[in-house]
Amino acid sequence: MPRQTPLLTVAATALSVAQLNAASSTTGAAQLVVSVTKPGGSGSLIIYPDRTVRPAEADLAFAPGQAASGAVLAVPGSDGKTAF
Secondary structure (H helix, E strand, C coil): CCCCCCCCCCCCCCCCHHHHHHHHHHHCCEEEEEEECCCCCCEEECCEECCCCCCCCCCEEECCCCCEEEEEEECCCCCCCEEC
């Protein structure tokens, strides 16, 4: 499946993406709480091991103007990275 252009930018305040990748590659996984605030449209957030096929199931779905959050287990791919 080709990568889609994201409709939003994810900002990590507790951990940077580099810190997440380093933590998950060392420990095997990282438990995250992800949030979407003030989305301009509906969509979904999928977090999965890098260099693998993106799953069809969303980790977090959201609607226009509605905040959403949820806990996600971020597992790194063979390169030690997690894709968003």
